[in-house]
Amino acid sequence: MAESPTLSIVDYVVIAATLAVPVGMGVCLAIKGRKRNTKEEYLLGGRKLHVLPVTLSLFVTFMSSTSLIGMPAETFTTGINFVLYVIAIALSYVIGIFTIVPIMHSLQVTSMYEYFRLRFQSPFLWLFVTVVGMFQKIVFTAVVLLSPALSIQTATGLPFWVSVVIVGLVGIVYTSLGGIRGVVLVDVFQAAIIMLGIFFVLVKGVHEVGGLDTTWTLAKEGGRIPPVDFDPDPRVRHSFWALTLGGLFTFFGYTFDQSAIQRICAIPKMSGAKTVYALNIFIVSTYIICVCFMGIVAYSYFATIGCDPFKAGILTNNNQRK
Known part of the structure; x- marks a missing residue:
């Protein structure tokens, strides 16, 4: 069995700094x-x-650890067709x-749930939607914490729960102390890390494989570059219709989410709020294309060295492909 990769002292310092900066931002704000x-x-x-x-x-x-880790794994395993999801987005x-x-934005509400109270004048519906929304956020957060925990466990051998606790506490601290300003500031910091990380991974990966053509x-x-499948059968994993039509209704859960509503209502003018959504079309689409291509680069790299990380024993759990 091959040995699992481990992190160096420098790696741990970078991780610690990445976690400490958001906490510091929250305290300062x-x-x-x-x-x-x-x-x-x-x-x-x-x-x-x-x-x-x-x-x-x-x-x-919305483009959290689940997409940054999961989408490359998906294209690594099943192919590039998942990139069609950008149409839905x-x-x-x-x-x-x-x-x-x-x-x-015109209602100037504090939350999406307040809209239901104003629109339907029903305390029961308002309470019901709020409870459902809170439950959805709890489940979503659990998945978001799962992905980096699996990655850190695979790379370092640390217990799974340690990563969950550390990342969860950091998020709670800077959010509680900094409010929406703290969240937005930390998100800008994280966006820079994500973009730079993707750029360097792609450049390094393509170079190691031998260029774009070889990749x-x-x-x-x-x-991993299959033709687009237009089969209307809903049981097909990544058909054109599943990724575009099905993906559209899936992503409505994000564009109409409380997190999105809170941010667009924090913009002083409606034109600015619309600009936020318009810019995200370009940013998120570019991001999806890049992370999907990361899976292709990873596959080509392992094909070049003639090694399947799962069969070689580097990964011991199929979820660790993510």
Whole structure:
């Protein structure tokens, strides 16, 4: 059995710094904003947040560890067709620009759940939707924490629960102390790390394989560049219809989510809120294309060295492919 890769001292220092910076940002904003301690300031930044930071914050909120780790694993295993999901994402944001953004921003609500109270005048429906939304967030957060925990466990051998506790506590601290301003600022920091990380991984990976042509050829020979499947059968894993039509309704859960509503309502003008959604079409689509291509690069790399990490024993759990 092959030995699992381990991290060096430098790696641990980088990880510690990456976790410490968000906490520091939250503390600084808590101290700086202690004189503006109101509900609107805490939840919406006084409705004075800027377009670009909120755009990056919205991007990071939905394109979390689940996509950064899971999508390359998906294309590594099944092929590049998953990239068609960008069509669904673009359509979802376009529909949001003409529907949810003007409605929510003009109402100046604090949350999506407040809209249900105003629209239907039903305390029961308001409470029910709020409880369902909270439950969905708890489940979603569990999945978000699972992905990096598996990665750290695979790379370092640390117990699974250690990563969950550390990452969870860091998120709680900077969110609780900094409010929406702290969340947005940390998201900008994380967006920069994600973008730089993807760039260097792709450049290094393609170089190791021997160039773009070689990367693409190896992936095609390995069946990772399949033709688009237009079969309407819903049981087909990655058909055109499943990824576009099904993906559209799936991503509605993000574009109409409380996290999105809170951010667009924190923008002072409706035109700025619409710009946030419009910019995310480009940013998220570029991100999806890049992370899907990361899976192709990874496959070509292992094909080049003639090694399947799972069969070689480097990975012991199929989830660790992510």
